[in-house]
Amino acid sequence: MTWKRRFLYNAMILTGGAVALRLTNIAFRVFICGQLGDSGMGLYQLIFSIFSLAVTACTSGVSLAVTRLVAEGNGVRPSVGRCMVLALLISGLAGLVLWCGSGWIAAILLGSPEAARPIRLLVPGLPCMAVCACIKGYFLAVRNTALPAAGELLEQVFTIGAGMLLMSRITPLDALMLGSTLGEASSCLLLGLCFLCTVRRNPGGRAGKGRVATRKVLHIAAPVLCGNFVRSTLNSTENLLVPRGLKQYGAGAAGSLAQYGIMQGMVMPILLFPASFITPLCSLFIPELAERAASGRQKSIQRMARLAMRLTLLFSFIVTTLLIVFAEPLCNLFFNNTQAGVLLRIMAPIVPLMYLDSIVDGMLKGLDQQVSTLKYNFSDSLLRVLFIAVLLPVFGMKAYVFVLFFSEIFNASLSIHRLLKVTDLTVDVVDWVLLPAVTGALLYYFLSFLTALI
Template sequence: MKKLLFLKNAVILTGTALLLRAVGMFFRVYIAGQVGDEGMGLYQLIFTLYNLAITLATSGVTVAATRLTADWLARDRGAPTALCRRLVFYALCLGGAAGLLQFFLAQPASTLWLGDARAALSLRILAPSLPFMAVGATLRGYFMARRNVSSSSRAQIFEQAVRIGVVALLIGKALPRGIETACAVIVLGNTVSEALSCLYMALSWRRDLKRFASGKIQKPQGLLREYGGIVAPITATRGVGSLLVTVENILVPGCLAAFLGARETALAQFGQLKGMAMPVLFFPFSFLSTLSTLLLPEIAEAHGAGKKERLQALICRTVLITVTLSVLMGGLFRAFSSELGETLYHSAEIGFYIGVLGPVMPFMYLESMVDGILKGLGEQLSTFKYSVCDSVLRILLVVTLVPRLGMQGFLFVMLFSNIFTGFLNLHRLIRVTGIKVQWMRWVVKPLFSVGAAWAAYYFAFAVWAAPLLPPLAAFLCGAVLMALVYFLFLWLTGCVSLQDLSGLKREKNSGKA
């Protein structure tokens, strides 16, 4: 029964993640088509400060709610009604404080920090969403403790649907009034959807409480100290990282403007890269998040049980799958960068960004996956130090290179940063777990296979067949051909096999025995 529940939750989480990321990416494409490059740049600037406020409002509240609710249920203390009410109250305090701070600092922050007073209206509209977001995160933690992921998944889908509906309904009326009003309408969709999603989860929580046997509701004792002990360190560490990222995102448009001599052009380039190209590059990571959903709990369990061989086997297979999929995606992004830019955004510049950053996808994906593994092994301090070091280095490079080289300088910063952090995380993982780098399977064979796939596409398809097909059909057929040839060569070279996947299943089942 436990195995079936685990599988059911994994399937729900995976399906929800894929759906939301796909819808979110195409929603960004729609927004970009409405507000243009400069509008996307302003939108990204707004979310630079908003994301910092989200960190202050929600960091740790989901973890705290999950731990405290799970502990309450494990001790068989009855319905956790009083506990959840306290947790919601604490979340309201955190979210309310962050919301008030953002509301009253919106104007000076927009003018002095972001360098664009047009962001102030949107920041004020977003401020009321923070208390709802904090309460929603708390209720999500409750459902995680109850092993009920379907309620929070439905709430997330409902939230996205409301956001898109509000924007689609109002954006046409806002556009004639300028970019400032258009961005305000877009973020209004965020605030309305967060409020309704929170209400939806609250109703689901009330229904879930009815499953407990009626009886006297126990009151939690010493809860504030426990809550603060969980939330405070998480907020501190994430807050530092978020602050450094915010500083970088504020600096980039200004440094680009110093190179270009025009703030509007700099904001447009910033929007093209951060708001349009990067979501496309990270969309395929949704498939790898499925892997993390299934395997990271198993890795943590193997580590806790001291099963070194099983731990090493799981990590090696996780790295192998991450590398092989990311090398393929990097090859596809490089080969079809122009087609992606034109198809999604009708922009050659965005295609250029996708093509430049495509080859570094293995480092980006591997960094994210290894970071999660290290946290599952209790190495949060190491990942935090690496993240801070990387952010400080990025800021120094942005200030040094971007005013002199423009967007080329920032692209170099991104390439260097992802390679640097990826190596740091992988080196730490090797030291902690004792795994050995499998150069042939992780590097040589995937690169050889993607080279063979590109050669097959170019000489057998691009030269002869592609000119006879419509552009979209040629793009899709070429991508499928490259993927098939790539996986064929992975199999022929012995890089991956069905035994790897079945081995993952055997390891998982043995851990549940």
């Protein structure tokens, strides 16, 4: 199988899995909104914003390190083993901090003491996430995307099924968190068994000296881990500041959580759902570009980057048009919330930069530019926190929308500039920007004409 066919095959599998996951996630969020309400949805999002710090600590960097090391020809078992030990150590430390500090986090940071138990229920899932991250990195390196997709689907099934079954026995919030932990455990069990069977049949090549391999792991994983953890910390700070800023603006305690829940729990899932058709390419680009960079195939790297930029912008301009035209019907259909539709239409124009930034980030990691992405992400997150702390108490939700727009423009501009410099590409304004924009505009007028007739 040629690399193009292999790439398309893996992209189709990952895309199909991502679309299925996003669809079931949106449907599950509709159910959660019905059980928790807008303010409960806000608290649910805040709990996961804190938990994401621990998830970032034990998964960020290790998956990329495994993918890069295996794709570059290092031994499978030493690469996965070293990364897994690192991930498990970090997950144990992160879980201990969460478990011991759950009371303080719930009462002081979240302002809801009842959130302590849900936080503790999430802790046992951290080691499972750490193991899964390493195994997924290996399967991605060997271009086997079917097994990671199957693991994610199994996780989603267990998370949703267990959560719904447990709601009749314990509180809805506890049921959702315990369901999430059971889902992670099921995925870890499946992927672990598949990995052991695969490695036993094909043990892979020899590794270099242990000290060299460890240094390689840290060279790849440490910048990504540090950068993602710092950014995740800032993001969690941002998520805590948003409800407080809206409350200071005059929304009230329940109202501020409701507004935050609408944006993060309703608008953003719909805004990001179409990205499931292209985000699998981000992970697929890493081993492909790593191989080409290691062998010095600059022209091949340029062709791949050029094609990715063009197709991503064409797709995202079409998505922007569809979201602008159908924003309110979509939000009414899924969440029965008109305010979410208004916010979705306002946020739609940022989609091209949002999607392009994801693709560019994946390509930069494949080209060993993770330190640059660390700097950009840190600067972006720091500015977001500062703007939210200063502007939200004065301007409310309008300021939050402005911050989201500014963040995407700032981060995407830096990342795109870095990719162009590393690959020595020049921007084709007509092919990359003008034609996709004209396509989106024509589609808008066509859909507007159809809706007027109907």
